[in-house]
């Protein structure tokens with residue numbers, strides 16, 4: 001059965017969540033275009049979530065983003081809705097986008113779906129239970145795409161009796177915008193599903209990087225170890241500088257010296273420390289490597305979990321935020337947050353030493369066509385003089401390179417380029433961790 005046939009009845013489970021709502025938007029948008037161009041076809045998009053109230057919010061989200069999408073796509077839509085003014089075109093598109101959507105809390109809504117996306121909490125037992133139910137409800141030809149960020153797919157498919165019919169179709173947040181799909185095809189995956197997944201990704205305008213079915217895959221396999229390295233650095237530096245000072249230093253260096261969009265601790269807060277802990281636990285359970293972290297456990301226990309509010313503001317984690325801007329850093333000794341805009345932070349920043357090129361930042365290099373040459377020259381400059389920040393940056397680059405190489409050695413990624421592409425497309429890094437910036441000559 002081809003993708004066209006499957007696309008006539010699609011379900012998203014966990015549709016009102018962060019990832020589910022993005023996946024729902026993406027599918028609703030594509031379904032609307034498809035339905036407008038194929039007037040004879042009938043299309044259904046079932047959006048299922050246990051939170052009824054959140055499903056109402058989801059419809060508002062689809063309406064709002066549908067309007068924005070229509071405005072962006074006006075030239076294409078004017079051709080499809082000839083004779084209508086621009087405002088009417090937008091309304092007609094949003095109507096089309098919502099027309100195919102059914103929302104509900106019962107899994108049985110998915111019973112005629114031939115393609116099911118699942119984006120529920122990252123919990124093996126929960127996901128297994130859902131797939132078991134779906135195995136009974138849906139036709140035998142139905143294919144399932146899980147958004148799990150860490151649970152091996154073969155574990156889910158074996159436990160629920162859908163061997164051969166499940167892939168990891170790992171969107172990055174926000175799913176409707178981010179380019180990357182990490183595609184995990186477990187060994188039992190049928191060749192038809194593999195091909196269909198590639199076609200589906202292309203059809204949704206995404207770029208696929210394949211990953212093997214090993215807990216954490218490439219993205220979290222990398223991120224978890226990146227976070228653990230940063231925490232180990234804080235613990236190493238804390239006796240000399242103090243805990244919150246060390247945390248601030250490591251975060252600053254990982255953002256401003258490594259030229260990344262966010263410092264590592266801000267990124268971990270954004271992901272959510274509880275989510276981070278959960279993924280470490282999954283990886284711990286399935287890999288023979290100790291990926292447990294006491295510090296994360298302590299933060300989660302005391303309720304400093306990070307994450308984001310519905311309006312996109314970051315919540316207290318390692319840092320406290322005003323919207324998305326860190327304004328204070330956690331200070332476990334005082335059991336409070338210490339403001340950043342204070343003499344201690346200026347003094348400790350001095351100790352980092354001068355930035356090798358203060359004109360360079362992630363933001364201004366991001367769109368710079370010369371950026372590869374500039375990055376190479378910038379990192380070569382690290383060899384010229386040692387400052388605290390440069391030393392920390394080099395240690396961080398080396399640790400990330402070791403992690404990335406290990407992902408290749410362990411067969412999580414097929415090659416170095418795949419790891420680099422996940423970091424560049426999924427984490428918006430300017431460069432991959434496997435590079436020769438620090439090599440001699």
Ligand SMILES: NC(=O)c1ccc[n+]([C@@H]2O[C@H](COP(=O)([O-])OP(=O)(O)OC[C@H]3O[C@@H](n4cnc5c(N)ncnc54)[C@H](O)[C@@H]3O)[C@@H](O)[C@H]2O)c1
Pocket residue numbers: 013014015016017018019020048049050051054118119120121122123126130147148149150170171172173271
């Ligand atoms: N948040 C991210 O940045 C991110 C990125 C990539 C992948 N993921 C993965 O995507 C999945 C979802 O993550 P999220 O951050 O969107 O979580 P979330 O908590 O925002 O959403 C999960 C949704 O699942 C719903 N749900 C729970 N049990 C259900 C059930 N039995 N039936 C139907 N709906 C149910 C919840 O009500 C909630 O709306 C996880 O597997 C996660 O690992 C998350």
